[in-house]
Amino acid sequence: MDTIYALSSGGLPAAIAVIRVSGPACRTVLVGLVGGVPVPRRAVLRSLVDGNGRVLDRGLVLWFPGPGSATGEDLAELQVHGGRAVVAAVLRRLGSFDGVRPAVAGEFTRRALIAGRMDLTQVEGLADLLAAETEAQHRQALRQADGDLRRLYESWRAQVIRARALVEAQFDFSDEEDIPGDTAEAAWGIAGALAAAIRRHLDDGRRGERLRSGYQVVLMGPPNVGKSSLLNALARREAAIVTAEPGTTRDPIEVHLDLAGVPVTVIDTAGLRSDGSGPIEAEGMRRARARGAAADLVLWMSAPDVAASEPGDVGTALLWRVDAKTDLGAVVTESGPERYDRRFAVSVRTGAGVDALVTAMAAEAESGAGGGADLGPTRERHRIELAGTAAALDSAALRADLPAELRAEDLRTAADRLGRLTGAIGVDDLLDVIFGEFCIGK
Numbered sequence: 001m002d003t004i005y006a007l008s009s010g011g012l013p014a015a016i017a018v019i020r021v022s023g024p025a026c027r028t029v030l031v032g033l034v035g036g037v038p039v040p041r042r043a044v045l046r047s048l049v050d051g052n053g054r055v056l057d058r059g060l061v062l063w064f065p066g067p068g069s070a071t072g073e074d075l076a077e078l079q080v081h082g083g084r085a086v087v088a089a090v091l092r093r094l095g096s097f098d099g100v101r102p103a104v105a106g107e108f109t110r111r112a113l114i115a116g117r118m119d120l121t122q123v124e125g126l127a128d129l130l131a132a133e134t135e136a137q138h139r140q141a142l143r144q145a146d147g148d149l150r151r152l153y154e155s156w157r158a159q160v161i162r163a164r165a166l167v168e169a170q171f172d173f174s175d176e177e178d179i180p181g182d183t184a185e186a187a188w189g190i191a192g193a194l195a196a197a198i199r200r201h202l203d204d205g206r207r208g209e210r211l212r213s214g215y216q217v218v219l220m221g222p223p224n225v226g227k228s229s230l231l232n233a234l235a236r237r238e239a240a241i242v243t244a245e246p247g248t249t250r251d252p253i254e255v256h257l258d259l260a261g262v263p264v265t266v267i268d269t270a271g272l273r274s275d276g277s278g279p280i281e282a283e284g285m286r287r288a289r290a291r292g293a294a295a296d297l298v299l300w301m302s303a304p305d306v307a308a309s310e311p312g313d314v315g316t317a318l319l320w321r322v323d324a325k326t327d328l329g330a331v332v333t334e335s336g337p338e339r340y341d342r343r344f345a346v347s348v349r350t351g352a353g354v355d356a357l358v359t360a361m362a363a364e365a366e367s368g369a370g371g372g373a374d375l376g377p378t379r380e381r382h383r384i385e386l387a388g389t390a391a392a393l394d395s396a397a398l399r400a401d402l403p404a405e406l407r408a409e410d411l412r413t414a415a416d417r418l419g420r421l422t423g424a425i426g427v428d429d430l431l432d433v434i435f436g437e438f439c440i441g442k
């Protein structure tokens with residue numbers, strides 16, 4: 001096994017730079033670099049020297065002997081001055097030791113996974129923790145990195161394995177007189193209860209996935225009703241061009257908001273009309289509809305009704321929750337959606353109604369993507385493996401018409417799928433995808 005090193009802190013120059021070294025050559029490196037191996041887990045001040053004894057820097061050195069380190073291997077940490085030349089010299093020196101090479105992206109974490117210090121859901125949680133931008137995302141990622149999903153999924157897998165053992169016991173002892181009761185029946189019972197628990201866990205309206213990827217609100221409506229003006233008001237900057245001419249916006253324009261800790265992406269789109277001015281506007285409208293169809297929430301705006309009792313500035317905004325079954329093309333015409341969930345009177349010019357609209361959007365984002373009391377699945381990958389697990393468990397539990405050998409095979413499938421979820425088995429194909437999200441030094 002190679003020993004790896006990398007700059008684990010951010011861009012240079014910086015006040016302090018943290019360099020990590022992990023692997024079997026760590027002791028040798030420390031002896032050569034700082035003259036010895038410090039007492040474990042305590043920061044000590046040392047001179048770092050090159051091969052000729054010339055001092056490269058004086059910095060803090062930490063020694064974490066394996067397996068009780070972040071990677072599970074011997075690990076050393078060098079906290080040096082964050083100058084470009086200092087760091088370059090220390091990294092060059094590290095590369096001069098035998099069997100020591102620069103780490104690739106995510107390689108420290110990969111070693112933590114191989115050592116069993118983390119499971120795959122914790123690794124994903126760690127990637128999310130580094131990417132988290134809002135408070136609710138931060139909390140969700142921290143819980144996952146801390147092992148909330150790991151503990152749940154491993155306890156489920158342990159139950160499936162217990163059920164398999166019960167069935168095996170039945171097979172092994174079926175020709176003997178004295179087995180206590182029908183152990184296979186107990187196994188099918190465990191499978192049924194577990195399938196129900198997994199379905200409850202899955203039944204979270206995809207909140208965890210939405211919180212991870214952001215809640216999408218799409219502004220739609222006829223041209224010139226103030227969609228881009230509202231976007232700018234929400235963003236508090238001139239993100240989109242506003243003019244008195246209908247058909248101003250063509251490309252969808254995104255702004256990112258933090259509403260009550262939930263990341264919300266608001267997307268302004270081209271106004272919809274049947275008599276548009278050519279292929280550019282037509283393409284804009286096509287993109288508008290596509291964004292609307294992929295939204296969590298559509299905010300449909302329409303112009304002030306000059307015939308109404310309060311004419312002038314105040315237009316209408318309709319909030320409309322989009323679900324998988326909604327066919328946007330059929331529902332949204334230039335005249336607006338046939339059904340909506342909430343209605344607001346809004347004027348961007350006077351500001352009237354904008355706060356109420358933002359409050360409502362925040363409430364929608366919170367209920368559609370806020371972190372719940374229990375941590376749910378946070379990726380499509382989790383959902384697919386869990387649905388497969390539940391289906392296999394149901395088959396084991398309910399198919400009394402099948403031979404016990406086939407129902408036992410269903411239990412094996414369930415255990416394997418839970419194993420893929422935590423990375424306990426057969427996930428080589430997944431690792432490159434997951435570690436592709438990491439930066440070097442993590």
Ligand SMILES: Nc1nc2c(c(=O)[nH]1)N(C=O)[C@@H](CNc1ccc(C(=O)N[C@@H](CCC(=O)O)C(=O)O)cc1)CN2
Nearest residue numbers: 008018020041062064067068069070071077079117442
């Ligand atoms: N300077 C520094 N800060 C850091 C990290 C690091 O590697 N270096 N981390 C990098 O991700 C995170 C902390 N992660 C860590 C995880 C486990 C252990 C560790 O040594 N665990 C031992 C002992 C635990 C204890 O003393 O309570 C163990 O679990 O056996 C250290 C850091 C965030 N902050």
Ligand SMILES: Nc1nc2c(ncn2[C@@H]2O[C@H](COP(=O)(O)OP(=O)(O)OP(=O)(O)O)[C@@H](O)[C@H]2O)c(=O)[nH]1
Nearest residue numbers: 223224225226227228229244247248249271348349
């Ligand atoms: N009176 C009044 N005018 C507004 C209000 N909001 C926007 N406007 C004006 O309405 C015109 C169109 O505004 P935009 O925000 O560009 O409208 P849009 O819906 O994005 O239009 P398209 O991009 O063409 O679809 C501009 O002249 C704005 O200044 C408002 O609340 N009251």
Ligand SMILES: [Mg+2]
Nearest residue numbers: 227228248249
């Ligand atoms: Mg516009």
